[in-house]
Amino acid sequence: MKLILLGAPGAGKGTVAKQLTQLDGSVQISTGDILRGAVQAGTDLGKEAEGYMKRGDLVPDSLIMGIMENRLQEPDCQKGFLLDGFPRTIPQAEELKKLLVKLGIELDMAVNIDVPREVILDRLTTRRTCSNSECQAIYNVKSHPPKKEGVCDKCGSPVIQREDETEEAISHRLETYNEKTAPLIGFYEKEGLLITVNATSSEAVIDAIQKKLGK
Numbered sequence: 298m299k300l301i302l303l304g305a306p307g308a309g310k311g312t313v314a315k316q317l318t319q320l321d322g323s324v325q326i327s328t329g330d331i332l333r334g335a336v337q338a339g340t341d342l343g344k345e346a347e348g349y350m351k352r353g354d355l356v357p358d359s360l361i362m363g364i365m366e367n368r369l370q371e372p373d374c375q376k377g378f379l380l381d382g383f384p385r386t387i388p389q390a391e392e393l394k395k396l397l398v399k400l401g402i403e404l405d406m407a408v409n410i411d412v413p414r415e416v417i418l419d420r421l422t423t424r425r426t427c428s429n430s431e432c433q434a435i436y437n438v439k440s441h442p443p444k445k446e447g448v449c450d451k452c453g454s455p456v457i458q459r460e461d462e463t464e465e466a467i468s469h470r471l472e473t474y475n476e477k478t479a480p481l482i483g484f485y486e487k488e489g490l491l492i493t494v495n496a497t498s499s500e501a502v503i504d505a506i507q508k509k510l511g512k
């Protein structure tokens with residue numbers, strides 16, 4: 298399947314994407330994961346992106362489009378991909394549209410995961426992430442803690458609170474979402490690709506996607 302996952306930070310895009318990869322071999326492409334990996338590795342991309350990310354600002358569109366143009370042409374994308382956290386602005390969506398035409402790829406749909414703000418705030422403050430950039434498994438201190446406190450179940454690396462998950466950065470990320478990313482809902486509605494799912498469980502989101510895909 299070839300999907301865009303839309304939704305505020307904490308809506309569950311990453312969790313849904315990870316579960317969908319188990320269904321048909323589609324790959325999760327998270328620009329946030331790619332950028333955090335680059336910051337950790339200290340690459341030029343990471344150095345450029347780090348300040349924006351810490352503040353909860355978006356990284357410039359040109360950097361993101363460079364990453365995505367390369368990533369979408371890697372062979373593992375042929376079975377399908379789940380775009381998690383991209384596009385995040387109207388210019389990114391417009392560039393993506395052109396890129397997909399160029400690559401001869403057709404999207405199945407854009408899924409807007411719509412979750413109440415209280416749930417988002419609670420999730421983001423209690424979310425923990427594996428610090429290994431190759432893993433980046435997601436935990437939650439209340440609903441899904443690692444088996445051993447502070448240690449990733451999957452790879453054994455430390456599980457940490459992301460630097461952009463302080464209260465200040467979270468509220469800035471949500472403002473940025475409302476201002477820059479929420480307009481994509483209208484964009485994909487006009488494209489005839491949008492489905493909106495009001496659900497706080499990843500299973501319900503996945504059910505809605507599968508129904509829409511006729512599976």
Ligand code: AMP
Pocket residue numbers: 306328329330332349350351353354355356357358361381382383384385386389461470
């Ligand atoms: P995420 O893990 O999706 O919440 O992304 C973490 C941070 O990475 C965001 O707050 C942005 O600073 C940056 N980022 C991720 N994806 C994008 C994107 N498509 N456009 C611009 N910045 C992004």
